[in-house]
Amino acid sequence: MARVYRSIEQSWEILFDKYDIVSKVQKDGLFRISSAQINTVKEARLMAKFDQSVQLPGIFKENQLFILPVARGEYIIGSFSVYSTITYSDIRPRPVAIPHLESIDYTNLYSEASALLFAYNSGIIHDIMGAEQVNFTVNGRMSSGTFDFNINDYSDPSLTHKILVQNAQLEIDAGYESEKAFCICEAKNIVAEEVLIRQLYYPYRLWKSKISKPVIPVFLVYSNDIFHAFIYQFEDDNHYNSLKLLEHKAYTFADDEVSLSEVINIWKGIKPISEPNITFPQANSFVRIVDLLSLLYERELTRDEVTSQYGFDSRQTNYYVSACEYLDLIKRTNTSEGYRIYELTDEARTIMGSKFKDKYLALIKKILERPVFYKAFGLAINAGQLPGNQEICKIMMESNLDINQKTICRRSSTVSGWIDWILKQCVME
Numbered sequence: 001m002a003r004v005y006r007s008i009e010q011s012w013e014i015l016f017d018k019y020d021i022v023s024k025v026q027k028d029g030l031f032r033i034s035s036a037q038i039n040t041v042k043e044a045r046l047m048a049k050f051d052q053s054v055q056l057p058g059i060f061k062e063n064q065l066f067i068l069p070v071a072r073g074e075y076i077i078g079s080f081s082v083y084s085t086i087t088y089s090d091i092r093p094r095p096v097a098i099p100h101l102e103s104i105d106y107t108n109l110y111s112e113a114s115a116l117l118f119a120y121n122s123g124i125i126h127d128i129m130g131a132e133q134v135n136f137t138v139n140g141r142m143s144s145g146t147f148d149f150n151i152n153d154y155s156d157p158s159l160t161h162k163i164l165v166q167n168a169q170l171e172i173d174a175g176y177e178s179e180k181a182f183c184i185c186e187a188k189n190i191v192a193e194e195v196l197i198r199q200l201y202y203p204y205r206l207w208k209s210k211i212s213k214p215v216i217p218v219f220l221v222y223s224n225d226i227f228h229a230f231i232y233q234f235e236d237d238n239h240y241n242s243l244k245l246l247e248h249k250a251y252t253f254a255d256d257e258v259s260l261s262e263v264i265n266i267w268k269g270i271k272p273i274s275e276p277n278i279t280f281p282q283a284n285s286f287v288r289i290v291d292l293l294s295l296l297y298e299r300e301l302t303r304d305e306v307t308s309q310y311g312f313d314s315r316q317t318n319y320y321v322s323a324c325e326y327l328d329l330i331k332r333t334n335t336s337e338g339y340r341i342y343e344l345t346d347e348a349r350t351i352m353g354s355k356f357k358d359k360y361l362a363l364i365k366k367i368l369e370r371p372v373f374y375k376a377f378g379l380a381i382n383a384g385q386l387p388g389n390q391e392i393c394k395i396m397m398e399s400n401l402d403i404n405q406k407t408i409c410r411r412s413s414t415v416s417g418w419i420d421w422i423l424k425q426c427v428m429e
Helices: 008-019 019-030 035-039 060-061 112-121 124-129 198-208 259-269 286-298 303-310 314-326 346-352 354-369 371-383 387-400 406-422
Strands: 031-034 068-072 075-080 084-087 094-096 137-142 146-152 162-166 169-177 184-188 195-196 215-223 224-235 245-252 330-334 341-343
Touching: 008 031, 008 035, 008 060, 019 031, 019 075, 019 169, 031 035, 035 075, 075 084, 075 094, 075 259, 075 330, 112 124, 112 184, 112 215, 124 184, 124 224, 124 245, 137 198, 137 354, 146 169, 146 198, 146 245, 169 198, 195 198, 198 224, 215 286, 259 354, 259 371, 286 303, 286 314, 286 330, 286 341, 286 346, 286 387, 286 406, 303 314, 303 341, 314 330, 341 346, 387 406
Parallel strands: 068 162, 094 245, 184 215
Antiparallel strands: 031 075, 068 075, 084 195, 137 169, 146 162, 169 184, 215 224, 224 245, 330 341
């Protein structure tokens, strides 16, 4: 019998209907659901992993509901405030020396594990902890132990729910111990807009009960060759939402920097190619495009996997995959089972495996080869600032794109966003 494929969205709609979850939450304040129940429609491990709120299925969003693990094989669904917004302050990353270790390839830090190893061996973790001697002591899956906590209601922050956790499974990406403190580190290899507090809070409560040293929760983001360290504290151990940011630090490689004159020379040497027979991109953040290419450098992914791993919703997945296709950096293929998968083109794999400077110059060249971006960059250089929306729309209308004027005005923000990204990669000489 052929295997029935359902998306996470469809699977949760089935479960909500089968168990009348919305009504049960309204009546009892929460609904308990087991892994066994979830597994009847799709693997629970995939169904309960929403690191960003944008990943939540529509039925959760519509009813302002969220999910938390509370025991091994058991979850609760309710109106819980489970995320905290992240703000990337405008700080210049501190350059760190690349460790002289043959087994660490700093051009290939596309997995969370490899990024963490580099952070430890380059001294980033030592700087975060303010210690000269740091030991890498803990990682992997473990049991949470038993504890209870209060969590804010999402719809009404003045209300709280009391939750009991009994030996839920948790995972720590890395734990580091110095003479004076223990650091639990949750890592992401994409630019994250939120932290799922549970990923810091459950390990914090576990290790707070096991050791006498202060426990420092750190959220480490590695994106576009920059490490962002968000150093937190929980002001009230018994309150999930008492997470407070103490400091944001940023680090990058002490490597060759990209100069504006180098980019201008590339632009001057380009003969723009004809506009590709692909929908003009609607993906404003080129940082996210680089992150998507980084994920695919590790392995090919299905549409659901891109959506799940990247913190997209399904519509954003389509936009950003199409933008990469527009630049000839991603191709779509089908598996023997009929699934659509995305993988890097050979050129993209070569680019993403290059050293810092070569990689970014190659990506910039890919953008500027497209006629609209070539002309918009020329305006930016001549004027010394980003072209305005009307100027970009005029370029797009003159380029005979197969889109109407209303769509052109919407997608002009992608042109502005990509040109702005190019300029931000450059140092002034």
